[in-house]
Amino acid sequence: GESVGLHLPTLSVQEGDNSIINCAYSNSASDYFIWYKQESGKGPQFIIDIRSNMDKRQGQRVTVLLNKTVKHLSLQIAATQPGDSAVYFCAETSRYNNNDMRFGAGTRLTVKP
């Protein structure tokens, strides 16, 4: 079946370095993608989203890249900080219809001081 998945389950980076978290999706009908951050003991928190008519979107210290050709999504975090340590999920759903938002398994990012 179709799924949203991540390439790596864990990522460890040095404070101040850039982080790249990858995600593969297989549903070619997906047209809206979101990255969420989940800290221990908390619910997922929205980071950034991108629609399928875009290939790049930037936020504060974060950039999401979408490659529809290979069905790949990535989250780049610039100047990673200890507060960025968390599990990051990519999720996909249809435009304006989030009644089946599908999440990947997550990547745990650890930032070393």
Add this chain to the structure above:
Amino acid sequence: ETGVTQSPTHLIKTRGQQVTLRCSSQSGHNTVSWYQQALGQGPQFIFQYYREEENGRGNFPPRFSGLQFPNYSSELNVNALELDDSALYLCASSRPEMNTGELFFGEGSRLTVL
């Protein structure tokens, strides 16, 4: 903080029992979605309520049921609990009219079934 509150935060039940989890959505949000998150996994969609009607359902058996009230708060009910129902249950609110799929999550209710 997202403004979405869930209760209880933790609870322990035994197999065969029933449980009700509650969620208050963010002010102005008319849609509530429920997710099950097993340890070490991503959230799995259970169902969504929009204006008090079920508006989509994931691959969960009928013993998972829900309600949404006129004030848009919601309940998740699980009957005949099984050990595999042990998980973090997340509620998320949204407002589709805003033309964004962003979900605002609560901090979850952690259910342990013994």
